[in-house]
Every structure is written in C-alpha cells, then in structure tokens.
Amino acid sequence: MSTPVYDVAILGSGMAGSMLSAVLARNGVKVLLIDAGTHPRFAVGESTIPYTSALVKIVAERYQVPELHSLENFKGIAENISPMCGKKRNFGFVYHREGQPHDPAQINEIVLPQVEQRMESHLFRQDVDAYLFHLAVGYGAEPHTGTRVTDIDFHPGKGVRLRTDQGATFHAKYLVDGSGYRSPVAQKFGLRDQPTRARHHSRSMFTHMIGVTPFDDAAAARGHTQPSAWHHGTLHHVFDGGWLWVIPFDNYEQSRNPLCSVGLTLDERVFPASDLTPQQEFDNFLARFPEIAEQFRGARAVRPWASTGERMQYSSSRTVGDRYCLTSHAAGFIDALYSRGLTNTVEVVNALAARLIDASRDDDWSTERFEYIERLQQGLFDIHDDLAYSSFVSFRDYELWNAVERVWESTNYLPWQVLERAYARFLATRDEQILRDLDNREVPGLPDPIGREIAALVTYTRETCQAVEAGELASGEAAKRIFAQLRQAEWLPEPWERANPDNKFFAASPQLFSLAEEWGRTKAPAHVAPLFR
C-alpha cells in the first residue's frame, strides 16, 4: 500500500462530518470528506437544547473555530448563517387520548432562557449543514460530494484505502464513518446488533409543511395556561403509541421561512406499517385525533414525506475499531424524541476531534486512544433508549407520562450547568485540561459530578416502566414511585418543584435561577452546590 495521502477520511458531509472536518482541518489535520449526496439538502434533527449549544461553544473555543460561535445561539444563526431558522423558546408537550376530549390540565412545558445569548433554535438544516460544509472546505478539507465509496480496504496498522464510483482511489490513516443507517463500515464488519439491543420501538414519517396553524389558535388549546405559546417552541403532541412534532421555522417576526417541520413517530407494534402512503397515514391519524388535526387544516407538505417504513432503532456492537470510528448516526439511532440526536453529534465531535488531532500529531492511531469514544457512544445510546422507552410506556397514562417527563427534565439542567461552568473556567484560564476532563467521564454522556445519580434515576424509571409494560405494576403506582424518587433526589434544586406533579411548567427565569442559587448556598449537597454559584 502506498503512503496515505490523508490523515483522516470522513464519510458523510452532514452536521457530524462537516463539523468534525472543519475542526480537524483548522488544526492541521489533512482531511478527505466524501459524500454520496450534495448540498443543499433536506435533513431533520432541527431542535437545539441548551446542552447542545453549550457544547457548540466549547468546540468553537477549544478548537479555535470562531465561525462555530455563530451556531451557539439563535441570534448568531439568524445573523450569520440563515434567516430561515426558527426561534425555540420552549419545549411543549400536549397530551391526547384517542376518542376523548383533551384535558387542558394535561400539558407540560419547559420555557428556555429568553436572553439573546442563550436563545435556542429550530435549525433549517439545509442552510446549517451547508454552512458547516463550506466551513470545512474553507479550512482545507478536500471535498468529494456526489461520490459513493465502493470499496473500503483496511491495512492493519497502516490505514485504509477507499475506491469511489468516480474511479478515484484515496488513502487515509484513519476512517470516520459519519454516514448513517447504511454505514459502509458497519456493513463491512457486521457491526450491527441483530436484533438491536434497543428496548424502544418506533417508526417515523416526517416532512416540511406550509400553512400550519399555531396550535395556540386551535380550539383544543383553549384553557391552556402554560407560560409560553406553543408555536414559540418545539411542540410535542403525545398520545398512547407515539408522538407528533411541530417545529416551526415561521415563529418570529423577521422569519423568511413559511415552513414547519412535522413528524409523526409511532410504535410500530401499536400502529403497524401498512401499504398506505405517509400522507394517507398522516391523514388517517389526524382523523383519529381531531384536536391535533385542527392545526393542519390548510397545511400542505412542500416535499415528499420521508418515512422509515419499519422500526427505526438500530445499534452497533462496536463503534470503534482498528483505524476506524462510526460517529453517532452511523453507530445507532433511537428516536427524534428530546432532540438528542444533535446533542450526541456535537458531543462525539468534541471528544473525537481531540483524539484525532493528537493521533495525527503523534502518528499513533492505536485503538486504545479511541476507547472512550466507544464508551461514550454506547452510553449515549443506552440513556436515550431508556428515556424514549420509558416515555412511550408512559404515554398510556398522563399521570405516568407526567412523571417520566420530569425525569427527562432532570437529565438536562445540571449537565448543562456543568458545561457552562467548565466553559467559563476555560475562558478564564485557557487550561485545556478542564475540557479534556469533560470528555472523559465516569458515566458517558452525563457529566460528573452528577452523572451517576442521573443515571440511577433513569435506570430506575426504565425498570419501573418495564414493570408497567409487563403488567406487574399499575401505571398510577409507577408514577407515584417515580415522583418519590424525584423527591428524594437531593441534587435537584428543591425550589424548582420538579417533583411536584401539579407543577407542570418550568420557566428558566432569572427568579428561578436566583432561587436555585440560594438553594445552592444553603441546602444543596456539597458536590452539587458549585453548579449554582
């Protein structure tokens, strides 16, 4: 085999592949970026969360890619990337029961911080992905789009040779497979779990629509008292057997985008796949849920529906091997629920980039150096699986869903604060060890010092939901037990009342944060207190 020409070859120029390419190229790594498709293109994974945005600014600062700072809040995105993205001011959940009128008390909402430098976004992915791709190419990554890899040959201890349908041959020292379900590396090495180890079951269909009415204007929203309008955030209609997302891009005055992202995700055991088109399935679904249907009267898909057809969960027995790594969606997928796909993508880019830069500087690509990536990705997968699985079980009964939703809420605040504190300390000291520690955790995907406790809560919730699903436990009793766990969780700021079933809204207001600060000073356990200073 001749000398490799590239340090790292990356398959897939989506968000993961392009962001990683930009970071690597910026740091002197010779990058080859191959994609079977081209930009611009439709993609989902549109809803950011504070944890994602905190990761983005860490990546921007740690790897000195200032252009990534534009991606860390809505303002930067709107001004520097695209005016086609939406504002995400909240996470909203509206619970429905087929054949029954919606109970206006069965809603939950998290209102995100409303300050400019913290505003979350509904990413119009075609523009964001192209921005990142152009960033990578601008930093010197060598792009070959419209190019399919036909052969991958690994030469142990040396690297990889790629052949393409364009007749080219490339050599690289390391291969990152950032593609997706049809990952060529997973296929080559038979890495897919058969069947998947995921407990969660679902299939999905999604598109972009024009003419979606804000749910706030629907009759079913009368009597709602949540603090932030549904259309100002990511709306989840929740029901036994699935959920439906509405992600508006058209939800602020200066928006240039008349579209909303709409997706219907169904447990395929409850709603089996059929020969119907996705539009017909969607119409049939709306006929069963007339209160959801109201906001889609006059709405029209502006592109063909994408559909996973069958169950969409997949996982891999390994995600890291000799001279290769599969990144998030090439490694596995659970569900769009809770917008964890984007987060996992950036988390893996952050942890993997440092290791690839080091490996390329040392010319040492030994697999041990990437072992954490394996643990990280498998850990992220399992946590997401537990959360999605528990949620779908809970959808049978609002009381249980109300409890599981709080568990999901609880996985967010503190990890986000850990990142913010680390970022602030890094800016003050420029001590890279602070960031290296972040991506070398005891519980992958859940940062110290509260990773173990959150993981235990998630596991408890999943086990409780398993008992419900097995018919061993009534859903009401399960809800009580989970709320009891939440009450006992000393690391959760008590003034936020997340363990109170009746307190269904959480607005991340300055008042609530100052209450939490006081709690941090006076009552919080020692290991948590610093997060509230």
Next chain:
Amino acid sequence: MSTPVYDVAILGSGMAGSMLSAVLARNGVKVLLIDAGTHPRFAVGESTIPYTSALVKIVAERYQVPELHSLENFKGIAENISPMCGKKRNFGFVYHREGQPHDPAQINEIVLPQVEQRMESHLFRQDVDAYLFHLAVGYGAEPHTGTRVTDIDFHPGKGVRLRTDQGATFHAKYLVDGSGYRSPVAQKFGLRDQPTRARHHSRSMFTHMIGVTPFDDAAAARGHTQPSAWHHGTLHHVFDGGWLWVIPFDNYEQSRNPLCSVGLTLDERVFPASDLTPQQEFDNFLARFPEIAEQFRGARAVRPWASTGERMQYSSSRTVGDRYCLTSHAAGFIDALYSRGLTNTVEVVNALAARLIDASRDDDWSTERFEYIERLQQGLFDIHDDLAYSSFVSFRDYELWNAVERVWESTNYLPWQVLERAYARFLATRDEQILRDLDNREVPGLPDPIGREIAALVTYTRETCQAVEAGELASGEAAKRIFAQLRQAEWLPEPWERANPDNKFFAASPQLFSLAEEWGRTKAPAHVAPLFR
C-alpha cells in the same frame, strides 16, 4: 375520460413552473405542480438584468402577487428572500488571447444603475426557487415533488391525463411543460428540431466554488480603468472559442455566502469533449490561460461539476399545441451568455399567464389563443442564437468582439425603458391594455417601437459574422461595418457613444441619463423620443 380535476398541470417546479403556478393559483386557476426532484436544489441562471427585473414587477402588479415585488431588486431579495444572493453592479468582459499577455485596453463594462430600487442580483437559485415554490403552494397550487410523470395522454378537445411513478392519475384541461431538455411533451410529439436550427455551438460545465479571488486582485487586472470592480458584477472572461463566467455571491459586506458561481462554456468544435472530468478540463483550461487561472488559485468546487457533455443547443419545431405549451427551457436552449434564460422565463410566464387565466375563465383552450406564445418563444430563441453565434465568431478578434458587444448592449437599453414606461403608465391608470399590448408585439421579445430596428441590427451583425466565419470577410473589416451600422442607428442615444470603439464603458449614471433626456428632447426620432422623457 373523467372530468379534469385541474385547470392547468405544470411539469417542473423551477423558476418558470413555480412562478407561473403562483400567478395562476393567485388568480383562481386550479393548478397541479409536478416535479421529479425536490427543493432545495442547485440551479444556474443566476444573473439578472434590468429588463428581467422590470418584467418581474410587471408580473407582480398585473397578477396581484405582491410577494413577487421582493424579487424585483437586490434589496427586496436580500431582505425578504435570502441573504445568500450577490449584488450585480456591472456586466464585465475581459478579453484574453491564449499564449499572449492580456492587453488591459481589451475590456468592456456596463455599470448598472446603483440605486437601491434598481440594483440587480446574483440569484442563489436554491433559495429563490424554493421561495417561488412555497409561494405557489401557499396560493393553493397542489404540489407533487419527488414525482415522475410516466404517461401523458392527450384527449383532443378535452385535456390531458397524467400518470405518475407514485401510482397516481391526474386530469387537467391544459398542460404546461416547464421541465427542460428532457421535456416529456417534446419527446411524446417529436418536437425537437433534428438537428437543432441553432447556429451557435457550445457545451458547458459549471459549479459553485469557495475561495475564488476577486479578479480585481489578480496581476492581469493591473492597468484596468473600468469604473466598477469586476467582483462587483458578473465577470465574463472571453477568449477565442468560449467564455468563462464568475458570478460572486460573496461580493458585499453583509453577504452570508462564501461562494461564487463559475462556468466554462466552450465551442465544442474548438475544444472537443473528452474523457476528462470537468475538474480536469477546467484545470487544463486554466493552464492554457494563466492570467485567468490566478483568481482560481486556492479555489475549490463545493459541489460536483455539472456538465452538458456535448453540444447543448436544442430547439423545437413547435412549442404550443392542442392543450399544451412548452415553456422556455423545455422549448429550447442556447447559452448562458447574456443571462437571457431568466429573462425569457419571466417573459413567457408574463405572456402565458394572462392567456391561461382567460382560457380557464372562458373554458376555451383553443390553440389559437396561445399562438403568440409560439411566436414569442421562437423569436426569443432566434435572437439569442444570433447574439451568441455572433459573439462566439467575434471572440477571434478583440476588434470584432468590441463591435458585437455594442450590438448586444444596444438590445438592452430601449426595451428596458419600454417596460419601465409601460409599468409607470399602468400604475397610474390601472389600464390592463397597456400590459396586454406589451406581450403582443410585432417582433417577439423586442418591444415596439424599436423592435424592428434592433432586430435588423442583430440580423446584420449575424450575417456579417457569418461572412467572417466563412472566410469571406476579414474580422477587422466586419468590426468596422458593424460600428458603421451602430453610428447610423438613429434610435441609439448619441451622447452615450456606444458607436465609438474607444468608449468601452457604459455607466448608467444620472448624468448619462440626463444627457439622453436632452437628446430625446432635441434630436431623437419621433418614435423613440417618448422613451427618454
């Protein structure tokens, strides 16, 4: 055949199909819009001219589609459609001879009006096309993208039945084929001229690039004295056998787009097609023209090159038949030179929409009603063919090119003024006959009162260039004869000096316009004078 469900079915949701759909749907016509592809997508046809923009505002006002006003100048586009478009402040031409240093005197430039409401644009087509498509759907056109038409059956006097690869059947009273080269209607009825009647010969390859250096910064641009920077407009590198376009999207401070459109168009008889990839061909071409190459050092294509492969001219014996019409690019194509594709598209939409609206109101779809569209499209094709043919012949000798470029210039000013005056009169009177007269001309594509005279000049130029190509006339002598014609053209404002070979720049400044106004008052022929009031 069952009752048609749609009035008009339109194939292709590009600029022509989407704009026409929006206009028709807005006016109560039931529209079906089918496209084999989806948005977003790459397209070329990026450079607007004042005539195009004047047509756009006429369409917006005439058909009461206010959203189209955003497309009539750069400001509206940047604020309401996309911040990814470039500013087009000039048309620039730089002449090169292989193997010889560039002569800095061999340049030409038209500087367009610099006022906000007249600023021309480099359209980032993926965004503009999606805007128009969403506009059409928003007005009620029924979209089916990702859908290929497999069967077209005309039922004389009744309409058309379409079957698709999605298993659907649609009926419509009229079919507009707005697709392109592979027009299903042209194929069905064998409408393509075999061979094409076009005199012009060329093939083309094009892409979007990042990292293109403004030509103003290249060594070859030293000594240039043109009034407006090359990178502020659409730059044409011109040479014997072809031309190369550079259309910057990155040419103003607030641009969010780092790309330039780059295209190389070659006479396939001078530069025969080969087995090389377009990138290799482009690299080889740059090696032959090192002064052009300078601005591409460090530039990189961010998408696969598109290539026509062989000669790209095609034409149709008819473009209108019983219950169908082929619009511009489904009917024929000449060359991207002079940005006439966009103009022709809007011109045909403008003339066709009124006829379709009338036909649908009267339920009378007889072919005679569309005869003008046939004449218009064939006329537009032939004028463009004459201009492109003459230009390519002239590229052998700067002196001759300098003359032909003036002929092209001369086809622009007065027709543009005709539209502006008609638009102003329409706004003042709301008399629709003013606009109906515009699209019912003696010389299609060249408005009265100067259509005949411009057509005669274009024909003379083409015949002169034919004599040069046949070896019957020296190029220098041909140039002299064409300049003599320009000097005799009484309808050309004499103070503009377009017949002076040494006056290579035309800046559409207030001063030049007031000189022309004075000329209009004192010296202009009676039929032209009103255009300068």
